[in-house]
Amino acid sequence: MGITEVKVAEVKVAEEKVTEVEASEEELNNSSGILEERKQSIRLKSDADLCGGGIRCDSDSVSGAVSQRACVYCGARVVLNPITDAFHIVHGPIGCASYTWDIRGSLTSGDDIFRNSFSTDLREQDIIFGGAKKLEAAIEELAKTHHPKLIFVYATCIVGVIGDDVEAVCKQMSEKYDMLVIPVKSPGFSGNKATGYKMACNAIMQIITKYRDQPKVKGINILGDFNLAGEMWIIKNYMKKIGIHVCTTFTGDSSLETLKLAPSATLNVVQCAGSSVYLANRMEDEMGIPFIKVSFFGVEDTTSSLIRIAEALGDEEARLKAIKFCKEKTEEIEATIEMYKKNLIGKKAAIYVGGGFKAISLIKQFNALGIKSVVVGTQSGRKDEYEIIENIVDQDTVILDDANPAELEKYMKEKGVDILVAGVKERPLAYKLGIAFCDHNHERKHPLAGFEGVVNFVQEINESINNPVWQYVRNNKK
Ligand code: SF4
8 A cells, every 4th residue: 555545544534533523522412411321310390201201219329420419328427417415436538527527507505526526537457457446446535535425336338348347346335335336337338318317217216215115295306307507496496385395306406315205205297308207107116106297498388387286286275376376477577578579589490409398398488489490309309209399390390309410500501590509519510600509408507497597598599699799700601
């Protein structure tokens, strides 16, 4: 072959390569940008073909989809963390401990040891020779220096791999120092965040089961509230106003002593169903305590929850008080809501929160403000919750489970969203897209529950959506 022929052949190969690249780019542009395996988890109400029927949820994340959902260990830690006098030892590399250190804005009226984090800081040598001795030493050190009553020991991914007998160490240390050392088997890879919730609920059951034979009192336990920015105190105050006794709370502003009172209650009310309905089910089966699901987000849900709690307790006096109390509170805040509503009618919101119940409350709150929820997703919503969501949103609302940032970005852009209500992990995404943001998760510093919460929420939504900064961002993009 002569030089000219070689050059022609090279050019042909190069041309073919260019065509290949162009074809794959075209393919990418034509595709929805959504992984095939994820399509079942995204439902557009008006277009059943997009997902082919009911939403896929309550299942493990698709590998490689880079879900926003946290790991099993994180799920367990966020539920147990607000127990104010508990010590948390994270048996694993230091990264696992720092990942969830003081993760919630839970307030306390007692101890504040829960705001610390302890780690066995496993290194290469421990991975090779085992980390049990290090764990033993960590518990001993805490026992001698702090005299704890309750320690949770979290087994993380690497412990699941090397197989340290965490249970045996905890048992041995419990007996030696006469304290509760509870193993939480939560390797990050062993399921999804909801698995972690179950592990936490099992740990709580381990504490309260031996007190199940105490006398009953007419009162409630509040499950699935973490006293973020003092929300539990607002709800407990409402209960006091309508004459309902609160036995204990899970886990916001709780302690070992208050948890022990839980079996005395006659009713469990479950606020965050995603994290606590498993505990409620176990308490119903093993202690005969029935439960109802409630929500204290928004005027409508707060009112109906207070009335339903009184009804479930069969307390007519409390029911009448609840009706009167809610009417007064609603009237008190009406003028403020109306004032802000003028600025918000016609705006579009995206919601991406942990559980389905919170999403449902948010959709209702936005409806009341004249804001349309055009994208709604949760990390761990269940089928029945998604059915309710589907029934209360418009035909063209995108509903997604266990989303990743790319999907959130795609649908927020497509729908022209004005504000994203989500957690701390989604905040940078909203800001990068020039979209207003409201934190409705762990780290917020003001309460969003109850009637006080409604005012805070509307104020924040108004300030965020109507902040002049978005105008500058949009102008800059042009
Ligand atoms: S438990 Fe596993 S997935 Fe979770 S933070 Fe630790 S290493 Fe990461």
